Amino acid sequence: MLSIMQQDHLTVKSELKLLNQVQQWFEQFCLQHLSKRGWSENQLYRLNLALAEGFTNAVRHAHQSLPPDTTIDIDVSLWIDRLEIRIWDHGKPFNPDAIAEPEPGTLQVGGYGWFLLRRLADQVVYERSADDRNCLLIVKYGLQGQ
Incomplete structure (x- = not known):
């Protein structure tokens, strides 16, 4: 079984203005741990975009x-073959499979973020945890996993 090589955790309030802080924290993690393992700038950009969309x-x-001080x-967990991002929220759960995929050339209100996430990552899972939080799991396989 593979073990986690590096991991980090961040807790922030539920405020859009904190997106910059979230992305800078993630970029620091990437600079310290992913760049020297051969992850491309394009992979890191896609992961940062997926993180921004999830947040x-x-x-x-x-x-x-919910109140803005809801956390x-x-x-972020780096394994030998992949990077996992988990975003935990306290909202009501939803079923992403119930979102209709937008037809090319048509307009649709909402739902684009879920499809963007699935195109940016190798695996996206959204589920309710035992502690009544939701977890968005974003997985990207690295060089060894491709």
């Missing part, structure tokens, strides 16, 4: 009726 979705949708927890 803003938690703020805008999951926490929309969002973010975990």
Whole structure:
């Protein structure tokens, strides 16, 4: 069984203005641990974009009726073959499979973020945890896992 090589955790309030702080924290992690392992700038850009989409979705949708001081927890775990980002929110759960995929050339209100996430990452899972939080898991396989 593979073990975690590096990990980090960040807790922030549910405020869009904190997106910069979240992305800078993630970029620092990438500079320290991913760049020297051969991850490309393009992979890191895609992961940062996926993180931004997941965080803003938690703020805008999951926490929309909750106080701004409701926290969002973010975990980053680097394994030998992949990077995992977990974004934990306290909102009501939803079923992402119930979102209709936008047809090319048509307009649709909402739902684009979920499809963007699935195109940026190798695996995206959204589930309710035993502690009544939701977890968005974003997985990207590295050089060894491709």
